[in-house]
Amino acid sequence: MKTLADLAAIRDKMKGKVAIREGSSDTRIVVGMATCGIAAGARPVLNAFVEAVNDAAMTDSVMVTQTGCIGICRLEPVVEVYVGNEPKVTYVKMTPEKAKEVFAKHIKGGAVVTEYTVGSAE
């Protein structure tokens, strides 16, 4: 049974780490979470990315965040991936399964999954 007291242990383990993390996350995964995104299934996509980052123990280098409407409602759920100085990659019509694949191939492997990008969808 988890209790609030567990957070004290998390605090002790993370002391100092977060400050370093904030500056060094060179990969950002941004999930669109406006009404259209949520209705199309953005929440499980967000969770799939969070889980993948946790499972891979990459919380220091990969940040998962949310944003409002990315502006392409009919292609939701939409996810933007920023890796280092590379140009942004926009993935569309995402699912948790596709999220796992993008994580493995793009975030970990460095290879854009072209078939899920906005370019291929249009």
Added chain:
Amino acid sequence: MKELSLNILDIAQNSLRANSTHIEIDLTEDKTSLCFTIRDDGCGMTPEFLSRVTDPFSTTRTTRSVGLGLPFLKMQAEMTGGCFSIESKAKQISPELHGTVVSATFIKTHIDFIPLGNIVDTLCALVMGAGEVDVTFVHRMPEREVSFSTREMREMLGEGIPLSAPEVIAWLREYLLDAYAAA
């Protein structure tokens, strides 16, 4: 929306965008009904604006290109024979006490009732995106109750560790899953 918990996430995002400092989510269930209230202390809305936000066909809505979150929720609640209400005090009119309260009641036995679904995922996504905003949640069921407050979490975590840290979100997920399993 396929789950009411998705509506809850969507409506709570309105509160986040309204510059609230505190969002309270109160979910009460019995055998035949489910009711939730989302209360914030954000910028609120003027009476003119408020009268239009639940009407998807209002011209103001299309010209302002505001969304469909509130009309969706109203429709879903009313389709089950339940009800919807929204009250708001705009900051520019009432600088001391402002904010918005959205309430929806659903009749669970109605054929158009959509299940609550994964409320734990909704709460994790909400806390992850909440930044400095505090969230209080309580889910009252006939013989039990599940609740949490980010203020208590922040107290335990101290300065410097954001609630959005994946370790913290993972804890919240397990904490809630445990609480629901025990409840």
